Amino acid sequence: MDGEWNNRFLCTMMPDVMACLRQDLAVIEPDFVLLTGDIASKQTKDAMYEARNLVESLEKPYYPMGGNHDFVLDESRSWFLDAFQHRLPRPNTFYSFTHKGLHFCVLDAWWQWEDGSLAPVSEAAVAAELDKTVENVRWQLPSHQLDWLVEDLARHPDLPTIIAVHYPVLPIPTRLHRPGFKNGGALDNGPLLMHILRRYPQVRAIFSGHVHMHYILTQSNVTQVVTGALPEYPVEYREVLVHNTHLEIKTRGLSNPEFARRSLIPGKEWTSGEVQDRSAIIPLTW
Numbered sequence: 001m002d003g004e005w006n007n008r009f010l011c012t013m014m015p016d017v018m019a020c021l022r023q024d025l026a027v028i029e030p031d032f033v034l035l036t037g038d039i040a041s042k043q044t045k046d047a048m049y050e051a052r053n054l055v056e057s058l059e060k061p062y063y064p065m066g067g068n069h070d071f072v073l074d075e076s077r078s079w080f081l082d083a084f085q086h087r088l089p090r091p092n093t094f095y096s097f098t099h100k101g102l103h104f105c106v107l108d109a110w111w112q113w114e115d116g117s118l119a120p121v122s123e124a125a126v127a128a129e130l131d132k133t134v135e136n137v138r139w140q141l142p143s144h145q146l147d148w149l150v151e152d153l154a155r156h157p158d159l160p161t162i163i164a165v166h167y168p169v170l171p172i173p174t175r176l177h178r179p180g181f182k183n184g185g186a187l188d189n190g191p192l193l194m195h196i197l198r199r200y201p202q203v204r205a206i207f208s209g210h211v212h213m214h215y216i217l218t219q220s221n222v223t224q225v226v227t228g229a230l231p232e233y234p235v236e237y238r239e240v241l242v243h244n245t246h247l248e249i250k251t252r253g254l255s256n257p258e259f260a261r262r263s264l265i266p267g268k269e270w271t272s273g274e275v276q277d278r279s280a281i282i283p284l285t286w
């Protein structure tokens with residue numbers, strides 16, 4: 001379904017985008033692709049499998065992660081686990097893995113309901129409006145995942161670690177705010193997570209999506225890298241080069257610039273971020 005976030009959000013062009021990305025990744029030859037969530041836009045089992053098949057068409061190893069469009073209904077997580085079982089290190093929506101000495105912890109935030117309770121599924125009224133607005137919707141990491149994360153980090157103190165969670169932990173910086181811009185929000189208990197991560201200096205970065213724009217921010221030992229959505233301008237992804245002493249983050253557009261052109265609403269180029277949002281060096285030593 002197509003719509004408008006800050007620029008035109010063109011889900012219908014995704015088959016063509018993915019075909020182009022497949023060719024582009026064949027040149028870059030990444031070890032794997034990390035999906036930052038909102039893989040399917042509609043909440044049906046068929047939509048989840050359709051999106052899964054598009055990701056498979058890249059012909060690259062990948063790690064999936066759920067977002068607010070993926071984990072909405074009672075059945076959502078079982079569809080996800082079913083569709084991606086062959087790609088998950090364990091049959092769960094949050095998991096960790098180590099690739100060539102770099103450790104990753106992938107998380108699954110839950111919905112904060114209006115009465116303050118936390119649930120894996122959204123309220124019906126929120127689900128009905130999901131494509132239009134997420135204003136006043138909040139997400140949190142449930143305590144069992146924070147406990148799991150702490151235990152996982154304590155077991156791997158020597159491995160540089162990246163946290164992956166769909167919702168940014170550090171909110172969009174005010175320097176990128178524009179009048180009337182749509183702000184998808186940040187993890188509601190992000191400050192608590194940052195407090196925890198400060199005790200684990202091996203955590204070097206957080207990779208997130210959700211807000212359909214690029215930004216990069218560093219706070220204490222952690223660099224938050226937020227990457228825009230592929231169906232929306234600037235139709236770019238991050239390339240992460242892993243060196244002995246540091247990670248190098250680069251931002252790459254598709255070889256066919258037509259997708260970005262179709263999505264752009266003139267004057268809203270700012271979703272591609274400023275210079276400091278488009279590349280970064282993240283030390284892997286501490």
Ligand SMILES: [Fe+2]
Binds near residue numbers: 068069166
């Ligand atoms: Fe999202």
